[in-house]
Amino acid sequence: MASFALGWCEADGTPVTGGGGKGVRQALAVLGAEAVGAAGDEGVVAAVAVELVHTFSLTHDDVMDGDERRRHRESAWRAYGTGPAVLAGDALFALAVETLARHGGGHTGAAVARLAGSLRELVRGQADDLLFEERPWTGAAAVRPAEYEAMAAGKTGSLLACALTLGPVLADAPPPVVEALGEAGRQLGAAFQAVDDLLGIWGDPGTTGKPVHGDLVRGKKTFPVLAALAADGPAARELAALLSPGIPLDAVSARRAAGLVEAAGGRNAALAEARSRVAAARECLYGVPLAPRTVDELVALTGFLVDRRL
Amino acid sequence: MASFALGWCEADGTPVTGGGGKGVRQALAVLGAEAVGAAGDEGVVAAVAVELVHTFSLTHDDVMDGDERRRHRESAWRAYGTGPAVLAGDALFALAVETLARHGGGHTGAAVARLAGSLRELVRGQADDLLFEERPWTGAAAVRPAEYEAMAAGKTGSLLACALTLGPVLADAPPPVVEALGEAGRQLGAAFQAVDDLLGIWGDPGTTGKPVHGDLVRGKKTFPVLAALAADGPAARELAALLSPGIPLDAVSARRAAGLVEAAGGRNAALAEARSRVAAARECLYGVPLAPRTVDELVALTGFLVDRRL
Numbered sequence: 256m257a258s259f260a261l262g263w264c265e266a267d268g269t270p271v272t273g274g275g276g277k278g279v280r281q282a283l284a285v286l287g288a289e290a291v292g293a294a295g296d297e298g299v300v301a302a303v304a305v306e307l308v309h310t311f312s313l314t315h316d317d318v319m320d321g322d323e324r325r326r327h328r329e330s331a332w333r334a335y336g337t338g339p340a341v342l343a344g345d346a347l348f349a350l351a352v353e354t355l356a357r358h359g360g361g362h363t364g365a366a367v368a369r370l371a372g373s374l375r376e377l378v379r380g381q382a383d384d385l386l387f388e389e390r391p392w393t394g395a396a397a398v399r400p401a402e403y404e405a406m407a408a409g410k411t412g413s414l415l416a417c418a419l420t421l422g423p424v425l426a427d428a429p430p431p432v433v434e435a436l437g438e439a440g441r442q443l444g445a446a447f448q449a450v451d452d453l454l455g456i457w458g459d460p461g462t463t464g465k466p467v468h469g470d471l472v473r474g475k476k477t478f479p480v481l482a483a484l485a486a487d488g489p490a491a492r493e494l495a496a497l498l499s500p501g502i503p504l505d506a507v508s509a510r511r512a513a514g515l516v517e518a519a520g521g522r523n524a525a526l527a528e529a530r531s532r533v534a535a536a537r538e539c540l541y542g543v544p545l546a547p548r549t550v551d552e553l554v555a556l557t558g559f560l561v562d563r564r565l
Numbered sequence: 566m567a568s569f570a571l572g573w574c575e576a577d578g579t580p581v582t583g584g585g586g587k588g589v590r591q592a593l594a595v596l597g598a599e600a601v602g603a604a605g606d607e608g609v610v611a612a613v614a615v616e617l618v619h620t621f622s623l624t625h626d627d628v629m630d631g632d633e634r635r636r637h638r639e640s641a642w643r644a645y646g647t648g649p650a651v652l653a654g655d656a657l658f659a660l661a662v663e664t665l666a667r668h669g670g671g672h673t674g675a676a677v678a679r680l681a682g683s684l685r686e687l688v689r690g691q692a693d694d695l696l697f698e699e700r701p702w703t704g705a706a707a708v709r710p711a712e713y714e715a716m717a718a719g720k721t722g723s724l725l726a727c728a729l730t731l732g733p734v735l736a737d738a739p740p741p742v743v744e745a746l747g748e749a750g751r752q753l754g755a756a757f758q759a760v761d762d763l764l765g766i767w768g769d770p771g772t773t774g775k776p777v778h779g780d781l782v783r784g785k786k787t788f789p790v791l792a793a794l795a796a797d798g799p800a801a802r803e804l805a806a807l808l809s810p811g812i813p814l815d816a817v818s819a820r821r822a823a824g825l826v827e828a829a830g831g832r833n834a835a836l837a838e839a840r841s842r843v844a845a846a847r848e849c850l851y852g853v854p855l856a857p858r859t860v861d862e863l864v865a866l867t868g869f870l871v872d873r874r875l
Contacts, residue, residue: 315655319648338629338695341651345625346688348655352662353681356674364666364673371663378656385648 256335256343257350260314261306262326266334276326279447279560280305280418286553287436288422290545300358301421304370307351309414312377314344319385320473324465348374358425366424373417380409387476392484392498398476400485404445407478411451412444432543439539439553446532447560449525452477456513457522468509474501478528480512483521490518526561533557566645566653567660570624571616572636576644586636589757589870590615590728596863597746598732600855610668611731614680617661619724622687624654629695630783634775658684668735676734683727690719697786702794702808708786710795714755717788721761722754742853749849749863756842757870759835762787766823767832778819784811788838790822793831800828836871843867 258264264271281302288298316322317330318340324330332340356367383406387398419440423433455470455477470477483494494515497508504512516522536557540550568574574581591612598608626632627640628650634640642650666677693716697708729750733743765780765787780787793804804825807818814822826832846867850860 315651318651321648337647338631339692341625341628342688342692342695344651345654345658346685346692348658349681349684349688353678353685356678356681359674361671364669364677367674367677368663368666371659371666374659375656375663378652378659382649382652382656385652 256331256339257310257347259334260310260331260343260347266329276309277563278306279556280309280414282556283415283418283440283443283553284421286549286556287419288426290436290540290549290553291423291426291428291432292546293422293426293428297358297425298422300355301366301418301425304351304355305414305418305421307347307354308370308374308377308417311344311347311351312374312381312414314340314347316381318344319381322465355421360425362425362427366421369421369424370417373413376409376413378409380406380411380413384410384475388474390476391501392474392476392480393495394499397484398481400481403476403478403481406476407445407448408441411448412441415444415447416440432545435539435543439536442532442536442539443557443560446529446536446557449478449529449532450561450563452479453522453525453529456480456516468504468506468513471509471512472504472506474503477525479516479521479525481521482524482528483516483519486519486521486524488519490515494519529561533561566641566649567620567657569644570620570641570653570657576639586619587873588616589866590619590724592866593725593728593750593753593863594731596859596866597729598736600746600850600859600863601733601736601738601742602856603732603736603738607668607735608732610665611676611728611735614661614665615724615728615731617657617664618680618684618687618727621654621657621661622684622691622724624650624657626691628654629691632775665731670735672735672737676731679731679734680727683723686719686723688719690716690721690723694720694785698784700786701811702784702786702790703805704809707794708791710791713786713788713791716786717755717758718751721758722751725754725757726750742855745849745853746855749846752842752846752849753867753870756839756846756867759788759839759842760871760873762789763832763835763839766790766826778814778816778823781819781822782814782816784813787835789826789831789835791831792834792838793826793829796829796831796834798829800825804829839871843871 259266262271262276284302284305285298288301313325314331317325318332318337322330323333331343352367352370355370356363383402387406390396390398416437417440419436420433423436452470455465455475456468456479458465460467471480483491494512497512497515537554540553569576572581572586594612594615595608598611623635624641627635628642628647632640633643641653645653662677662680665680666673693712697716700706700708726747727750729746730743733746762780765775765785766778766789768775770777793801804822807822807825847864850863
């Protein structure tokens with residue numbers, strides 16, 4: 256089940272190649288370590304730990320969200336059942352912690368505390384994301400921008416910040432450098448989430464592996480829709496009227512809502528948000544002494560995060 | 566949800582007192598640390614970490630097993646839903662790791678690796694326990710005694726061994742002492758599981774909080790039934806005939822099966838197993854230099870483990 260979740264085999268154990276994720280978190284972990292001149296194995300152990308935590312969280316998220324597809328295949332709970340998928344996620348998390356803890360060295364405790372703290376934030380963000388689905392789009396109980404931001408920071412930013420800083424913590428890099436890399440990771444997380452939100456509405460199902468307009472149908476509170484509702488003008492008002500009854504959207508209404516979000520400027524606002532967050536992440540990287548060549552690679556990676564599949 | 570899972574409040578948040586578990590693992594953690602002369606806070610942090618892991622595993626186990634009752638109340642997934650209960654378990658696990666990792670000191674990494682390794686064994690044991698439910702009672706595919714033993718060692722022994730050794734690892738106790746305490750924990754785990762198996766068939770639902778004959782109805786592979794089937798004689802053969810079709814037992818058949826397990830000697834065999842494992846655990850404790858007064862307390866605790874609610 257763990258191999259399946261990592262994209263290494265089919266549900267029946269047949270090996271596959273190329274079915275994994277984008278590898279963003281591993282790349283950040285290795286580059287974060289390289290940026291402070293850490294030993295190669297410190298970047299690798301950080302990458303392994305972060306990827307195991309990421310795979311664990313996807314496995315459990317799909318259980319919670321009821322998502323039936325992941326990376327163009329069945330999700331783990333669809334393939335094996337809910338109980339086994341929960342258990343596989345638990346095993347992946349245990350292995351992440353154990354891998355990092357067994358690395359040894361004087362800063363292992365600090366690194367493990369950071370990984371576990373990131374997971375605590377990730378869980379809180381995921382919990383908020385679930386709760387937000389039950390909240391209305393408009394009125395006094397609507398999800399406020401600051402709430403969305405805190406949710407995204409937990410759900411996405413915490414693990415990216417962890418990825419960039421785990422190697423440096425193991426290598427005892429100076430605290431201001433660790434802090435700058437962590438802030439870069441949080442900014443990238445906000446950018447990443449804004450792009451994910453765009454893909455959740457306008458992404459090509461053939462590329463994302465997820466149903467079209469899926470986030471709109473389920474009432475997920477995403478950046479483009481919140482930005483569109485906050486705008487003034489006829490499209491924003493029509494969108495509010497469409498969403499405010501709080502009844503599930505059918506395919507036709509969802510397509511209509513997506514058009515209104517775009518007309519009200521929500522799509523552009525999310526793209527602008529992603530670009531501005533990436534710029535802020537780059538500022539963080541340029542503000543502290545890091546290996547210049549590695550910074551170049553990190554900057555190239557941040558560009559990919561915004562431009563992927565759009 | 567975490568407070569509810571720990572027995573501190575009702576599902577709506579109303580505080581309750583006295584609703585927690587038996588506290589066996591915390592007691593073992595504090596006594597394990599005391600036995601090697603560790604600092605008080607090393608025993609306490611070990612106890613907190615182990616109890617959080619235990620509560621996490623109960624929360625997820627109830628999801629996997631579909632158990633609707635836990636400690637005389639609804640289980641967490643019944644009270645809050647499956648997704649939130651999975652998430653609450655994840656948060657409890659993250660908090661366990663973080664608590665231990667933040668303790669600091671030079672042996673934190675080793676302690677965290679031990680906790681995570683125990684959890685990996687626990688997950689494997691729980692996975693086997695689930696898979697065994699699908700296996701037949703008789704024939705070539707039946708669960709063998711060695712398989713049962715490995716499952717119980719993972720599901721129950723690993724965390725008891727971890728509880729007894731976490732404080733000593735933090736305090737850098739000599740490896741032979743840590744090893745003896747670990748082996749004592751594994752023996753106690755086998756005893757504990759044998760007693761749990763007895764309670765799962767003959768326990769008073771008013772005390773255990775679980776349905777009568779519940780393990781028989783669901784086809785759970787437990788020590789008394791495996792021992793009864795391995796025995797010779799008419800009761801064993803009648804039991805095999807009753808169980809081998811592999812169809813779920815109704816209440817009447819389950820009561821009949823329980824009687825046959827007892828008549829074939831399965832109940833006494835499980836009790837003898839528990840007592841012999843407790844004796845082996847005591848031998849481990851007497852074989853290495855430990856604080857004598859703490860050993861007395863540990864021995865008293867091992868007696869409780871066998872005699873509880875029988």
